[in-house]
Amino acid sequence: MSEDKEILVEQVSGLENKSGTTGQSWPDDPENTATALKEFRYLSEPMSETDAKRQMSIRSRRGFLVGGMAGLLGIFGWRWMPDETKSALLRRTFEFNERVSQAFYSPKRLAPEFSHSEITAARVNGALGLETELSEWRLNVSGLGGSVVLSIDQIRAMPRTEMITELKCIEGWSTVVHWAGVRFSDFVAAFGGRSPNELPRYVSMKTPDEKYYVGWDIEAIMHPQTLLAYEMNGAPLTNEHGAPLRLASPTKYGIKLIKRIGSIEFTNERPRDYWAESGYDWYAGL
Numbered sequence: 001m002s003e004d005k006e007i008l009v010e011q012v013s014g015l016e017n018k019s020g021t022t023g024q025s026w027p028d029d030p031e032n033t034a035t036a037l038k039e040f041r042y043l044s045e046p047m048s049e050t051d052a053k054r055q056m057s058i059r060s061r062r063g064f065l066v067g068g069m070a071g072l073l074g075i076f077g078w079r080w081m082p083d084e085t086k087s088a089l090l091r092r093t094f095e096f097n098e099r100v101s102q103a104f105y106s107p108k109r110l111a112p113e114f115s116h117s118e119i120t121a122a123r124v125n126g127a128l129g130l131e132t133e134l135s136e137w138r139l140n141v142s143g144l145g146g147s148v149v150l151s152i153d154q155i156r157a158m159p160r161t162e163m164i165t166e167l168k169c170i171e172g173w174s175t176v177v178h179w180a181g182v183r184f185s186d187f188v189a190a191f192g193g194r195s196p197n198e199l200p201r202y203v204s205m206k207t208p209d210e211k212y213y214v215g216w217d218i219e220a221i222m223h224p225q226t227l228l229a230y231e232m233n234g235a236p237l238t239n240e241h242g243a244p245l246r247l248a249s250p251t252k253y254g255i256k257l258i259k260r261i262g263s264i265e266f267t268n269e270r271p272r273d274y275w276a277e278s279g280y281d282w283y284a285g286l
Helices: 003-017 030-040 049-080 083-104 152-156 184-189
Strands: 139-142 147-150 161-168 174-183 202-206 213-217 227-232 246-248 263-267
Touching: 147 152, 152 174, 152 227, 161 246, 174 184, 174 246, 184 227
Parallel strands: 139 263
Antiparallel strands: 139 147, 161 174, 174 227, 202 213, 202 263, 227 246
16 A cells, blocks of 8 residues: 555544544644545445446335335325324315415416317206206396396307317316307496406305305406307307306316306405315315
């Protein structure tokens, strides 16, 4: 061994000796100690390719076993966990997601719109609130300084808006739809032209038989792409798609797009929501 290497070994030995393995003292020169540490990496011979592959294989198997055990513990832990605890965890997760969604929400951010050639076949999903035959339909509106009852002709007389947007179902499928109706913000303007800051915090909507109901926060429902729709793909709504009036918006999942709206109530109390009461996300934003 060269004289320089002997010095380095002695210096590193000094570092080891600090932990008590020998009786030598710690090197007095910090700079010299730092140099010894830097050079010590090169004193041992490099590992052969065969040994390196063996070590990698051992570590990979170890990581796989540890990860597998952790996964099994998670699965069995979830199965053994009381239902009340599961529900509480899911609810806190939904509430966290809602806070994040609202923090990044902007009424100026628009969802993509599509061309007529991109419209896809309409899908039928969900019949809650549509089972009863209606002899006459009216929309009851309350919470804006009084109560009014509107016909579909009165709603059609409001400013018309058309949009071709994507409807996304929480089940995982989507479809591109051509909607026509009145923007919810224009609908509100017909009652005095208030801004979201001047309105109650929430909107509750129910079917005429009240079997289906949804709740929206005022900022989301006043988005410029939220419509009270009365036409779908160039024709009046059919019964299975919510005739004569339904909600349409590309900013929420389909569970929030109530069909056959019978009442709209503006309120400062967070309203009931059908699927939220069944364990789904109240906000259901995209």
